[in-house]
Amino acid sequence: MSTVVAVANQKGGVGKTNLTGNLAAELAAQGCSVVVVDLDPQATLTAWLVGRSDVVGTAEVLLGEAKASDALLDVPTFGVRLLAAVPDRLRVADRTLASEVGSERRLAKALRGVEADVVLCDCPPSMGILTASALLACEVVLVPTTPTAEGIDGLTQFRENLARLSEAFDRELRARVVVTSYNDRLRLAREAREAISTIAGADLCGVVIRESVAVREAVGHRVPIRSYRPGNTGAADYAALAQEVF
Numbered sequence: 001m002s003t004v005v006a007v008a009n010q011k012g013g014v015g016k017t018n019l020t021g022n023l024a025a026e027l028a029a030q031g032c033s034v035v036v037v038d039l040d041p042q043a044t045l046t047a048w049l050v051g052r053s054d055v056v057g058t059a060e061v062l063l064g065e066a067k068a069s070d071a072l073l074d075v076p077t078f079g080v081r082l083l084a085a086v087p088d089r090l091r092v093a094d095r096t097l098a099s100e101v102g103s104e105r106r107l108a109k110a111l112r113g114v115e116a117d118v119v120l121c122d123c124p125p126s127m128g129i130l131t132a133s134a135l136l137a138c139e140v141v142l143v144p145t146t147p148t149a150e151g152i153d154g155l156t157q158f159r160e161n162l163a164r165l166s167e168a169f170d171r172e173l174r175a176r177v178v179v180t181s182y183n184d185r186l187r188l189a190r191e192a193r194e195a196i197s198t199i200a201g202a203d204l205c206g207v208v209i210r211e212s213v214a215v216r217e218a219v220g221h222r223v224p225i226r227s228y229r230p231g232n233t234g235a236a237d238y239a240a241l242a243q244e245v246f
């Protein structure tokens, strides 16, 4: 049985995709068999790992046209396998699923056929059917949050949404909050981290992902930070996060 992790926050640009790709590469380097699922019609994770490609992936699996285990792409640069997103097709799948009762359970069912130690799902910045599918399929929800006023607001909204979904699905969804893009020289960031700690309480991860230009650059070079700059703070932070969460 795999441990399924949803990386989710309806707020955009908080570091979901960055965390998914780098944490996946870390876990793979530590010997885990890792699958990543791109559930975002923007396909940012897919573009980072393999470039834009017209392949069978998340959309076809959600529509029941392909088996997840047959659609996985090998990504040697990250040491993982990817269920890829193709923007137009995943948008169509999103609309189709939204009009079908019970379709939010399809991902959970599809992932049961996948052999891996860990499955990480990169969610889109919305609380639609794609995010709901990941939340229903997962054992752990990782919630990247930026240490800003918008980040705090987004986290508050996300926790309310999560509580509503937990009730609707009659399933406890436990979130682990991760502060991302943290710069401890900024008073604003330090204060925001305090506020996030008050909101998240014991659900806050001790590890923070520090702001780092190299983390951004690694995306452009199509590799994880651990191979782009092994000594970088970003590489150390994602390694520490892998230890803390797993």
Ligand SMILES: Nc1ncnc2c1ncn2[C@@H]1O[C@H](COP(=O)(O)OP(=O)(O)OP(=O)(O)O)[C@@H](O)[C@H]1O
Binding pocket: 011, 012, 013, 014, 015, 016, 017, 018, 019, 040, 042, 044, 123, 124, 125, 180, 181, 182, 209, 210, 211, 212, 213, 215, 216, 219, 234
């Ligand atoms: N630790 C970091 N240091 C510096 N930049 C970062 C860090 N983490 C993420 N970023 C940058 O912030 C931007 C947003 O990150 P990312 O794409 O991971 O967010 P996201 O939550 O997935 O966005 P979306 O909601 O659009 O899917 C990217 O340009 C990324 O490179």
Ligand SMILES: [Mg+2]
Binding pocket: 016, 017, 018, 040, 044, 045, 122, 123
């Ligand atoms: Mg993203």
